[in-house]
Amino acid sequence: MVRIAVDGMGGDYAPQMVVEGAALASTTLDHEIILVGREEQIKSELRKHKVVGGRISVRHAPDVVEMHESPVAAIKRKKDSSINVCIDLLKQGQADAVVTAGNTGAAVAAATLNLGLLAGIKRPGIAITVPTLQGISLAIDVGANIDPAPEHLYQYAVMADVYARAILNKRRPTVGLLNIGEEESKGTDLMREAYKLLRDSELNFIGNIEGRDFLSGKCDCIVCDGFVGNVMLKFCESIVETITKLLRKKIVLNPVFKVGAALCKPALEQIRCETSYEEAGGAPLLGVNGTVLISHGGSSARAIANAVAAAVSSIERGVNAKIVKEISGTQQHELKKT
Amino acid sequence: MVRIAVDGMGGDYAPQMVVEGAALASTTLDHEIILVGREEQIKSELRKHKVVGGRISVRHAPDVVEMHESPVAAIKRKKDSSINVCIDLLKQGQADAVVTAGNTGAAVAAATLNLGLLAGIKRPGIAITVPTLQGISLAIDVGANIDPAPEHLYQYAVMADVYARAILNKRRPTVGLLNIGEEESKGTDLMREAYKLLRDSELNFIGNIEGRDFLSGKCDCIVCDGFVGNVMLKFCESIVETITKLLRKKIVLNPVFKVGAALCKPALEQIRCETSYEEAGGAPLLGVNGTVLISHGGSSARAIANAVAAAVSSIERGVNAKIVKEISGTQQHELKKT
Numbered sequence: 108m109v110r111i112a113v114d115g116m117g118g119d120y121a122p123q124m125v126v127e128g129a130a131l132a133s134t135t136l137d138h139e140i141i142l143v144g145r146e147e148q149i150k151s152e153l154r155k156h157k158v159v160g161g162r163i164s165v166r167h168a169p170d171v172v173e174m175h176e177s178p179v180a181a182i183k184r185k186k187d188s189s190i191n192v193c194i195d196l197l198k199q200g201q202a203d204a205v206v207t208a209g210n211t212g213a214a215v216a217a218a219t220l221n222l223g224l225l226a227g228i229k230r231p232g233i234a235i236t237v238p239t240l241q242g243i244s245l246a247i248d249v250g251a252n253i254d255p256a257p258e259h260l261y262q263y264a265v266m267a268d269v270y271a272r273a274i275l276n277k278r279r280p281t282v283g284l285l286n287i288g289e290e291e292s293k294g295t296d297l298m299r300e301a302y303k304l305l306r307d308s309e310l311n312f313i314g315n316i317e318g319r320d321f322l323s324g325k326c327d328c329i330v331c332d333g334f335v336g337n338v339m340l341k342f343c344e345s346i347v348e349t350i351t352k353l354l355r356k357k358i359v360l361n362p363v364f365k366v367g368a369a370l371c372k373p374a375l376e377q378i379r380c381e382t383s384y385e386e387a388g389g390a391p392l393l394g395v396n397g398t399v400l401i402s403h404g405g406s407s408a409r410a411i412a413n414a415v416a417a418a419v420s421s422i423e424r425g426v427n428a429k430i431v432k433e434i435s436g437t438q439q440h441e442l443k444k445t
Numbered sequence: 446m447v448r449i450a451v452d453g454m455g456g457d458y459a460p461q462m463v464v465e466g467a468a469l470a471s472t473t474l475d476h477e478i479i480l481v482g483r484e485e486q487i488k489s490e491l492r493k494h495k496v497v498g499g500r501i502s503v504r505h506a507p508d509v510v511e512m513h514e515s516p517v518a519a520i521k522r523k524k525d526s527s528i529n530v531c532i533d534l535l536k537q538g539q540a541d542a543v544v545t546a547g548n549t550g551a552a553v554a555a556a557t558l559n560l561g562l563l564a565g566i567k568r569p570g571i572a573i574t575v576p577t578l579q580g581i582s583l584a585i586d587v588g589a590n591i592d593p594a595p596e597h598l599y600q601y602a603v604m605a606d607v608y609a610r611a612i613l614n615k616r617r618p619t620v621g622l623l624n625i626g627e628e629e630s631k632g633t634d635l636m637r638e639a640y641k642l643l644r645d646s647e648l649n650f651i652g653n654i655e656g657r658d659f660l661s662g663k664c665d666c667i668v669c670d671g672f673v674g675n676v677m678l679k680f681c682e683s684i685v686e687t688i689t690k691l692l693r694k695k696i697v698l699n700p701v702f703k704v705g706a707a708l709c710k711p712a713l714e715q716i717r718c719e720t721s722y723e724e725a726g727g728a729p730l731l732g733v734n735g736t737v738l739i740s741h742g743g744s745s746a747r748a749i750a751n752a753v754a755a756a757v758s759s760i761e762r763g764v765n766a767k768i769v770k771e772i773s774g775t776q777q778h779e780l781k782k783t
Binding site: 177322323345350371372378 | 625632716
């Protein structure tokens with residue numbers, strides 16, 4: 108049985124949506140959920156839902172890191188915030204994984220400062236699953252490290268490769284570097300150095316990819332600068348809404364379009380669901396010494412439940428142990444070469 | 446009468462598409478077009494089209510910079526390439542503007558090295574028009590300068606402000622900085638420094654914008670790091686195709702969807718056209734001492750004709766003189782403050 112600490116106060120619709128998500132997860136997963144946050148509020152929400160007996164407990168945490176707060180300052184000042192208590196439970200072995208839809212920077216800071224990094228890892232990275240024309244890809248980093256060194260990007264590739272094999276069931280994941288041209292010589296010094304490290308590695312590196320390849324499924328693992336990845340992530344999240352708004356503007360102008368749109372609506376709805384980040388539920392914060400899943404601030408109950416499920420898979424498939432093994436292997440490989 | 450030198454050999458479908466575009470422009474614009482490239486090939490293409498008498502001439506240039514060539518090396522080695530000859534015509538006063546759909550890096554390098562920069566400008570930037578939910582915005586830089594300093598970003602904002610007023614008819618354009626969060630403290634050192642310069646300027650700066658705001662029309666001028674801008678540009682170009690492919694996959698599964706899609710097709714086609722980069726035709730290379738428009742490598746004849754029209758507007762509305770005036774004004778403003 109896996110024990111998941113869920114940040115009950117994290118997210119735009121917390122605690123309501125988070126508690127509903129935990130309740131939903133309890134009906135489908137045979138694991139233990141610890142809801143962390145203001146006890147009264149959480150218990151009052153819990154009473155609204157059907158919870159499978161004994162699978163959800165509540166741990167009191169009086170403080171909340173708000174979405175707009177400066178992450179490092181907030182987690183230092185608010186020792187008893189829900190995110191800090193979640194991470195503490197993990198550190199003390201009272202939980203196996205953490206799921207939070209709260210302030211992303213605070214989750215990264217709390218995890219990095221309190222749990223530390225996996226042996227050999229220099230920086231943590233946030234990975235997201237990207238729905239592409241060819242299935243699911245993984246992009247890393249999307250904002251944990253906005254000023255990376257070449258070695259950080261290389262380690263992100265190693266971690267993404269492990270995750271894609273363990274969780275996305277890819278046999279030998281292809282890795283691409285998000286750059287401004289396909290040639291090895293393209294891009295900033297950071298990109299050229301990272302290219303060399305990836306090219307000389309044992310990863311299945313296919314070279315640079317460009318912005319147009321982000322959703323095409325050209326590779327299984329997209330390695331990117333965290334600044335660029337964050338801009339892309341937020342852009343991706345807005346696309347379906349933008350296209351829908353554009354379509355609506357057209358459709359109201361013409362009754363024929365209205366009929367056509369009504370007939371097509373289920374197809375559009377299917378696409379919306381399949382491309383929704385809510386399906387994946389949580390973005391793994393890879394590289395920290397513990398399993399931490401970060402969900403979108405606007406997460407629905409379904410997104411929270413999916414994040415809990417993803418956390419369980421990460422634990423059951425031993426993602427972190429595999430990352431440590433790979434990183435130690437690549438370091439020995441490097442030593443042999445020198 | 447404005448004289449436009451058009452790179453007859455630049456682009457994926459050159460010279461055919463470029464010549465067709467020039468012919469199209471000649472029927473609607475009362476200006477002179479000089480097609481630059483391999484004379485025989487271009488004349489042979491020209492014979493296929495109806496050209497309004499005397500408006501198109503041909504200037505021979507035997508060499509071609511290919512799309513995959515390393516820009517600076519190619520323009521230095523191929524002195525008689527069509528792009529070099531175009532820029533020479535501009536420099537010698539035999540043309541007023543250049544339009545090219547060829548190798549972007551080569552166009553930037555040829556223009557920067559041969560024409561130099563406008564007085565006070567530190568780096569050139571490529572601006573593109575972005576179709577948003579609120580109309581047209583301008584994004585700068587999308588790839589001329591992938592390692593910018595804060596001052597470069599500031600100057601891009603000044604140039605975009607001038608262009609948006611002169612060409613996009615915006616009265617007091619709003620300016621946003623593409624960053625990873627709205628707060629002033631967000632992002633890299635580059636972003637924080639650029640934020641300060643923009644905040645303290647006389648521009649209508651609205652602060653940081655995020656990836657989700659790129660197509661929302663939150664601001665008229667989007668200032669970005671050229672690396673990020675290039676990734677976003679190429680991503681934008683791929684979106685409509687990606688969504689279309691996703692829709693097709695769904696639609697073939699169900700006859701009702703097929704009927705609905707057939708009814709809606711004109712609406713989708715309208716969106717495709719309105720969001721197509723071809724409508725804008727060309728991206729101005731701002732900051733060089735001359736008017737240079739860079740078109741997409743895959744430009745259609747219509748895109749080329751639109752780029753010629755945009756070049757004419759830039760000349761007629763004195764964009765470069767206005768940029769020089771603004772930059773000199775901001776420099777005096779800076780001096781006064783110190």
